[in-house]
Amino acid sequence: MNLLKTKKVSIALFFLILFFSPGSASAQNLMRPIQVQNVTTTTADIIWKSASGGTSQVKYGTTTSYEMGTANGANGRKQIDNSPGFMHKASITGLSPNTKYFYQALTNGGGMSAAGDQTYYIKTSPVTGSSTPFSWVVIGDSGNGGSNQKATATQIANKKPELVIEAGDVVYGSGGYGGYASLSGEPEQDRLHYDIFKESMKFSPYYLACGNHDNNSNNTPAGILNGCDVMVDDQSMPNGGRLPGSSGSGSSVIYSFNYGNVHFTVLNANPEASPQLGGAQLNWAINDIRNSAQPWKVVVWHQNGWSAGTHSTNANVTANLIPMVQDAGAHVVLWGHSHVYERFSRFANQGKAGCTTAGGCRNKGPYYFTIGNSGSGGATGTCGSYANGPMCLARSGVGNIPTGTGLLYAQTNGNSMTFSYVTSSGATSESVTYNLSEFGPVIPPTAGPSPTNQPTSPPNSTPTRTPTPLSGATNTPPPIITQPPGGVCTYYKN
Numbered sequence: 001m002n003l004l005k006t007k008k009v010s011i012a013l014f015f016l017i018l019f020f021s022p023g024s025a026s027a028q029n030l031m032r033p034i035q036v037q038n039v040t041t042t043t044a045d046i047i048w049k050s051a052s053g054g055t056s057q058v059k060y061g062t063t064t065s066y067e068m069g070t071a072n073g074a075n076g077r078k079q080i081d082n083s084p085g086f087m088h089k090a091s092i093t094g095l096s097p098n099t100k101y102f103y104q105a106l107t108n109g110g111g112m113s114a115a116g117d118q119t120y121y122i123k124t125s126p127v128t129g130s131s132t133p134f135s136w137v138v139i140g141d142s143g144n145g146g147s148n149q150k151a152t153a154t155q156i157a158n159k160k161p162e163l164v165i166e167a168g169d170v171v172y173g174s175g176g177y178g179g180y181a182s183l184s185g186e187p188e189q190d191r192l193h194y195d196i197f198k199e200s201m202k203f204s205p206y207y208l209a210c211g212n213h214d215n216n217s218n219n220t221p222a223g224i225l226n227g228c229d230v231m232v233d234d235q236s237m238p239n240g241g242r243l244p245g246s247s248g249s250g251s252s253v254i255y256s257f258n259y260g261n262v263h264f265t266v267l268n269a270n271p272e273a274s275p276q277l278g279g280a281q282l283n284w285a286i287n288d289i290r291n292s293a294q295p296w297k298v299v300v301w302h303q304n305g306w307s308a309g310t311h312s313t314n315a316n317v318t319a320n321l322i323p324m325v326q327d328a329g330a331h332v333v334l335w336g337h338s339h340v341y342e343r344f345s346r347f348a349n350q351g352k353a354g355c356t357t358a359g360g361c362r363n364k365g366p367y368y369f370t371i372g373n374s375g376s377g378g379a380t381g382t383c384g385s386y387a388n389g390p391m392c393l394a395r396s397g398v399g400n401i402p403t404g405t406g407l408l409y410a411q412t413n414g415n416s417m418t419f420s421y422v423t424s425s426g427a428t429s430e431s432v433t434y435n436l437s438e439f440g441p442v443i444p445p446t447a448g449p450s451p452t453n454q455p456t457s458p459p460n461s462t463p464t465r466t467p468t469p470l471s472g473a474t475n476t477p478p479p480i481i482t483q484p485p486g487g488v489c490t491y492y493k494n
């Protein structure tokens with residue numbers, strides 16, 4: 001055998017050994033992008049899916065030498081929909097707040113990413129309640145697999161937010177979340193979600209809400225499960241992603257968590273989850289929001305309240321979820337479903353008038369957003385007032401805000417929070433800043449009608465509240481601009 005032949009054989013043998021080595025990356029075959037999940041001040045979960053089961057490990061450290069050691073998880077497991085491959089998870093503990101760590105995931109000792117790759121990192125939450133700034137992104141209704149969704153994914157990767165909120169309809173596939181486009185074996189959520197957002201999923205924990213398309217139980221292979229249950233199984237959500245003390249499909253994708261000085265509450269507005277006042281979910285939610293000591297309280301669900309986009313105002317949301325967040329003292333409420341961007345004013349008195357809960361009500365309610373155009377947009381419509389509701393103040397397709405797709409980019413900085421609407425091409429169309437001092441204290445409950453049983457008396461001819469300067473406010477208190485027909489609420493323009 002001449003020297004050249006020997007060299008060729010050696011090279012072939014090298015690659016053969018590398019491929020079939022039990023610890024090699026190629027033998028393990030990564031089947032779903034590696035995600036950082038459930039990040040707190042001191043912990044983080046890393047999850048991934050590979051072709052084989054076996055050990056789950058994550059090396060980590062403040063440098064890419066991963067000097068802090070290895071976190072060992074349970075061996076890879078099958079998912080509840082019995083889809084191909086094995087889910088792996090390793091939980092890292094003992095981290096410091098507001099600190100960046102690099103990591104590498106391994107199945108059976110084989111790296112799922114290249115050692116030293118600096119795009120795989122964890123950024124832990126600032127100390128709970130602290131004023132340390134951080135940024136986050138909200139998207140909705142992205143999951144169609146089209147070029148606009150991919151453009152949205154690029155913007156998220158560019159922004160490098162510390163977390164991403166998805167306001168539902170994560171997947172528009174034939175079977176919904178947990179469904180299969182064909183029997184080829186790849187779940188729809190891989191093709192329409194994980195594969196597309198994989199770059200930012202390496203470092204930004206995604207927090208999903210379950211939309212009506214995700215919830216589709218008409219999955220193939222037939223009847224496997226409710227899509228919201230599969231979503232819980234796919235992710236490492238806070239508190240297991242379930243309404244505390246409950247089980248079953250009606251309790252899935254309902255959870256809350258803290259990040260920095262914000263308390264985030266994610267709700268399931270699908271009918272299966274019974275999102276009605278007096279029901280288990282909203283009873284839990286109002287206490288969860290009210291009892292949080294966090295300065296900021298943000299609430300997310302999928303179905304829109306008021307909207308003039310691809311969906312009009314949803315009566316169940318305005319009759320149940322809205323009174324709940326008004327009473328609970330939320331500051332910002334985010335939803336999708338309607339494929340537009342809409343920014344609404346607060347309306348002041350619904351919570352005060354209803355004030356059905358023992359702890360009292362905030363007398364100036366939350367700001368509301370529709371962000372349901374992160375995958376498809378372009379619906380025409382108006383931006384106006386809503387009876388017994390707030391006023392639409394901005395909208396994609398109106399004024400300087402282009403029709404089309406986009407995302408909401410939030411920057412939390414102590415007592416202020418700025419929301420910027422960013423198109424999928426990366427342009428910022430508008431920004432608005434809210435300050436905690438705008439909201440006023442939670443006021444004690446007073447006797448009065450419940451939010452679902454408001455007075456039907458004619459509207460007053462004068463506003464029910466005169467704006468007064470707020471001490472320490474960085475924004476001018478918003479003026480009352482109109483009185484709604486037949487309602488008890490006042491509108492505030494920001």
Ligand SMILES: [Fe+2]
Pocket residue numbers: 169211212213302336337338
């Ligand atoms: Fe929807």
